[in-house]
Amino acid sequence: MASSSPYEPSSNLPLKPIPGSYGLPVIGALHDRHDYFYNQGRDQYFASRIEKYNSTVLKLNMPPGGFIAPDPKVIALLDGVSFPILFDNAKVEKKDVLDGTFMPSTDFFGGYRTCAFLDTTEPSHPLLKRFIFHILSSKHDTFISLFRTNISDHFTDLEKELAGKHHKASFNSSIGSITFNFLFKLITDKYPTETKIGDSGPTLVQTWLAAQLAPLATAGLPKFFNYIEDFLIRTFPIPAITVKSSYNKLYEGLHEAGTTVLDEAENMGISREEACHNLVFTLGFNAFGGLTNQFPILVKWVGLGGEELHKKLRDEIRTVVNEQGGVSFSSLDKMTLTKSTVYEALRIEPAVPYQYARARENLVVSSHDASFEIEKGQMIFGYQPFATKDPKIFENPEEFVAERFIGDGEKLLKHVFWSNGRETDEATPDNKICPAKNLVVLLCRLYLVEFFLKYDTFTFDFKPSVLGPTITIKSLTKASSTV
Incomplete structure (x- = not known):
């Protein structure tokens, strides 16, 4: 029986045992960990095992x-067909799995399990x-104007640095x-400089994040230090x-500035303390x-697109803004290439x-080629870049194609999963899709709009890292004419 879609498995795929290996106790996990961080690297770690076992669904640590x-064993889903089972809340549980096979101490969050760690069946989640x-709906009308105000400071910063001696x-x-300032102002109606946070917000967040997420990262030290680093940050958690x-x-700072939103939390039946700890997590984590990873990723891929893509973007953006008389939700929606470019980066x-x-529960998951039984309670892991670059779904999946999601290409959006759900699905109180999903897409579009209203093109360098690329701007060519 033929599949109803080239991207969906047949209903009568053969049921196979899940291939792969966890290795010997302790030794197997240690070996895999060193392959993942040091010997092979993230993508090759998965790719080599797909090749070895001839399957995109397999066992690994x-x-x-x-x-x-102590239990790093997972069933890995490494294709775009099997991956979406992770969004089916009737079949999978999301309790305390945000960071994977371990959970940081709740001491990092004021003693609370914040919303991101809650399963959809827990009463506090919805x-x-x-x-x-x-909060988001009450500030909807301020998104564009507030972001535009803050992003102008960002461009001023870049130009000052470029004019310096380096x-x-x-x-x-x-x-x-500027991202921290924008988010803090969006939530509280005040800038962090009006509180005890001052201008140290990004440093405070990065320090807090680094301590809790250290076991998932590597500093990129010379090979001699690999075993030392591995022992120090992955033997015992940082307190x-x-x-x-x-x-x-x-x-x-949030408690002081966020009086209005905390009042609303109390009206909804949430204590001020729990609400504020959730605000810290939502704002910081x-x-x-998310945005301080996403903006560099966007700039990296647009930058790699070169002057040809830059010309197409600026022509579309400036034409629409002129025709529409400004930047608005309506004008943004008419910028089809800009929208597609953002989706392609995601x-x-x-x-x-x-x-x-x-x-x-016991369930069956299907890849393109076979079906597999997963037992109740087993940890399921999905590596998103392999799902969203599945060659059986996307043509030239490793190539950045800015026009990919224009016209009929929009049908492929259901295979873009960045937000803990399909791009075609909406966040609700009863699912785990990012509540700010639409805002992230909006801000990425807005960034491109503001950039190409001001500049014609740019040059840059970047260095990859586990937390997204580090971008150095080398030149900005100002627009020859203003809109």
């Missing part, structure tokens, strides 16, 4: 392992998510600062007390952490590459 995560939705500018540092002062400063390099869940 996922870091960190050790005392931090309540806390509605709280975030309320003739280069740190994109990541500048975008981090939350080491970053307590940074976290407390963020909490107190979800929003700031597809080719998702800012969050992993998804985890546990099977609620």
